[in-house]
Amino acid sequence: MKNMLPQFNFHARLLGLCGGLLLLVPQLGWAVGTPSGTTISNTATVSYAIAAVPQPIVTSNAASFLVDKKVNLVVAEIGATATAVNIGQTGAVIPFSVTNLGNDPQGFTLAAASATGNPATGGVAPFATNDFSATGLVVYVDANNNGVYEPLIDTATAIPNLAAGVSRNVFVVGDIPAATLNNQQSVVSLTATAVVPTTMAALVATAGADTAGVDVVFADGAGVAAGDIARDAKHSAYGAYLASGVGLLMNKTVLSVLDPKGTAIVMPGAVLTYQIVATLSGAGTATNLAITDPLPANLTYVPGSIAVNGIAKTDAADADNAQFVANTVSVSLGNVASPANFVITFRATIN
Amino acid sequence: MRISRLLLTTTLLAMLGSFSLAAHAADGALKVKSIAEVETTLVGKDGKKTVKRTPPEKTVPGSEVIFTNTFENTGNKTASGIVINNPIPANTEYRAGSAFGKDCEILFSADGGKTFGAAENLKIKGTDGKDQTALPKEYTHIRWTYKGQLAAGKSGEVGFRAVVK
Numbered sequence: 001m002k003n004m005l006p007q008f009n010f011h012a013r014l015l016g017l018c019g020g021l022l023l024l025v026p027q028l029g030w031a032v033g034t035p036s037g038t039t040i041s042n043t044a045t046v047s048y049a050i051a052a053v054p055q056p057i058v059t060s061n062a063a064s065f066l067v068d069k070k071v072n073l074v075v076a077e078i079g080a081t082a083t084a085v086n087i088g089q090t091g092a093v094i095p096f097s098v099t100n101l102g103n104d105p106q107g108f109t110l111a112a113a114s115a116t117g118n119p120a121t122g123g124v125a126p127f128a129t130n131d132f133s134a135t136g137l138v139v140y141v142d143a144n145n146n147g148v149y150e151p152l153i154d155t156a157t158a159i160p161n162l163a164a165g166v167s168r169n170v171f172v173v174g175d176i177p178a179a180t181l182n183n184q185q186s187v188v189s190l191t192a193t194a195v196v197p198t199t200m201a202a203l204v205a206t207a208g209a210d211t212a213g214v215d216v217v218f219a220d221g222a223g224v225a226a227g228d229i230a231r232d233a234k235h236s237a238y239g240a241y242l243a244s245g246v247g248l249l250m251n252k253t254v255l256s257v258l259d260p261k262g263t264a265i266v267m268p269g270a271v272l273t274y275q276i277v278a279t280l281s282g283a284g285t286a287t288n289l290a291i292t293d294p295l296p297a298n299l300t301y302v303p304g305s306i307a308v309n310g311i312a313k314t315d316a317a318d319a320d321n322a323q324f325v326a327n328t329v330s331v332s333l334g335n336v337a338s339p340a341n342f343v344i345t346f347r348a349t350i351n
Numbered sequence: 352m353r354i355s356r357l358l359l360t361t362t363l364l365a366m367l368g369s370f371s372l373a374a375h376a377a378d379g380a381l382k383v384k385s386i387a388e389v390e391t392t393l394v395g396k397d398g399k400k401t402v403k404r405t406p407p408e409k410t411v412p413g414s415e416v417i418f419t420n421t422f423e424n425t426g427n428k429t430a431s432g433i434v435i436n437n438p439i440p441a442n443t444e445y446r447a448g449s450a451f452g453k454d455c456e457i458l459f460s461a462d463g464g465k466t467f468g469a470a471e472n473l474k475i476k477g478t479d480g481k482d483q484t485a486l487p488k489e490y491t492h493i494r495w496t497y498k499g500q501l502a503a504g505k506s507g508e509v510g511f512r513a514v515v516k
C-alpha cells in the first residue's frame with residue numbers, strides 16, 4: 001500500500017504547489033508532530049482454523065484516542081557568542097530564534113530583560129558575566145525571517161501565528177550607555193511565551209484528569225530567566241552585548257595655578273596650566289581623532305603654550321598637529337590605533 | 352513525505368474499516384479485543400516507583416502508547432493456526448523491541464503487510480533502490496503466529512508499544 005511511487009508523486013506535487021510558501025518559511029528543520037485532535041486508532045485482525053477448516057477473519061474493536069495539544073517551544077541565541085557593540089551605540093541587535101516545538105500553530109509573546117548580577121543559571125560562557133545593563137530593550141520579529149534586523153520592516157513585537165515545527169528569528173534591540181567601559185558585557189534574557197494564535201490570549205494547561213476533548217499539555221523545559229520553570233508555556237535564553245571597538249575617555253584638569261605673587265591663588269592675572277588626558281581603549285583604530293577645547297571668555301590663552309605628550313607645538317595651523325585658532329585649542333591626531341594615551345597641556349591667564 | 356504517508360495510511364485504515372464491517376457479519380468462535388494504554392510512573396512518599404497503566408491521558412507527540420490485543424476462544428472447539436495481524440496505527444511509530452506475545456512467533460512488515468520477516472532480516476528499498484535494513488519506525492505491520500492450539504475458553508495476549516509522531 002505504501003509503495004514508494006505514489007509517495008514520490010505526491011511529494012513532487014506538494015513541492016510544485018507550495019514552492020512559494022516554502023520560500024517564505026525557509027526554516028523547516030523540526031519534525032512536525034501529529035496535530036492535536038487527530039484520532040489514533042488501532043485495530044487487529046485474527047485468522048484461525050477450527051478442525052483445520054479456515055474460519056472468517058475476526059476484527060477487533062478500534063482502540064482509539066485523541067492526540068492532545070502539545071505546547072512546547074525553545075528560545076535560543078543565534079551564534080552562541082556575545083554581540084560586539086560600540087560604546088554609546090543605539091539600536092544594538094542580538095539575534096535569537098523562537099521555535100514552535102508543539103504540534104499546533106501557536107502565537108508567541110516576547111519580552112527582553114537585563115540580567116541582574118551574574119546569571120546564576122544558564123550563564124554559561126560567553127554569557128556568564130554581567131557588568132552593565134543595556135537600556136531601552138525592545139524585541140522585534142524578523143518579518144521576512146532573513147536574519148537581518150531591518151527597522152522599517154521588522155516592527156512587530158510578537159509572533160501572531162507560528163506553524164508547528166517552524167522557527168522565527170527575533171531581535172533584541174537595545175542601547176549601550178556611554179559610560180560603558182571596553183570589554184564590559186551586558187547579559188539580557190529573551191523570554192517567549194506560547195499563546196493562542198492571533199488573539200494572543202493566554203494558554204491554560206488542562207488540569208487534572210484527561211478529558212474527552214483535546215487537552216492542552218505544556219511540555220516546555222525550564223529556561224534561564226528568573227521564574228521560567230518547566231511546563232509553563234515559556235522558554236528563555238541569554239544573549240549578551242560585549243562593548244568593544246574603541247572607547248575614548250577624556251579628562252581635563254587644572255594641573256597648576258601660578259598667581260602674580262608666585263603663589264597658587266586663583267585670581268585675575270593668575271596663570272592656569274590645563275591638562276587634557278585622552279585615553280583610547282579597546283581594539284581598533286580611531287579615525288581623524290581631533291581634540292578641541294574652546295576657551296571661556298574670562299581666560300586669555302598664553303601664546304606658544306601648547307604641548308602634546310611633553311613636546312611643544314606652535315600656535316599656527318601648520319605642519320605640527322596643534323594650533324590655537326579662533327580662541328580654541330585644537331589637536332589633530334589623525335588615525336590612532338587603540339590603545340593609546342595623549343596628554344595635552346596649555347596655559348591660560350585669568351582676566 | 353510525511354504528509355503523503357499520512358494520507359496513504361488513512362486510506363489504508365478506511366479500507367480496513369470496510370473489511371471489519373464484513374468480518375463482523377460472520378462472527379467466529381474467536382474474539383479479539385484491542386486496548387490502548389499509557390504508563391505513568393508514580394513516585395511514592397517512600398521514593399518507590401510504581402508504574403500505573405491508564406487509558407491514554409494527555410497524549411501528545413512523543414507519548415508512548417501500549418496497544419494490547421486479547422484474543423479469546425469463546426466457542427466450544429479448539430482453535431488452531433491463529434495469526435494476529437496488526438497494522439501500526441497511523442501517526443505512530445513502532446517502538447523497537449516492544450512487541451510481546453507468549454508462545455508466538457513475531458514477524459514484522461515494512462511494506463504495508465505484503466511481506467513479513469524477523470526484525471533483524473526486514474529489508475526496505477532505500478531511495479537509491481537498494482535493499483537496506485528497515486528501521487523500527489518504518490514498520491507497517493506486526494504479525495503474531497500463535498504456536499500451538501487455543502482450547503475452548505482459553506485466551507492469549509499480544510501487543511506492542513508505539514510512539515505518537
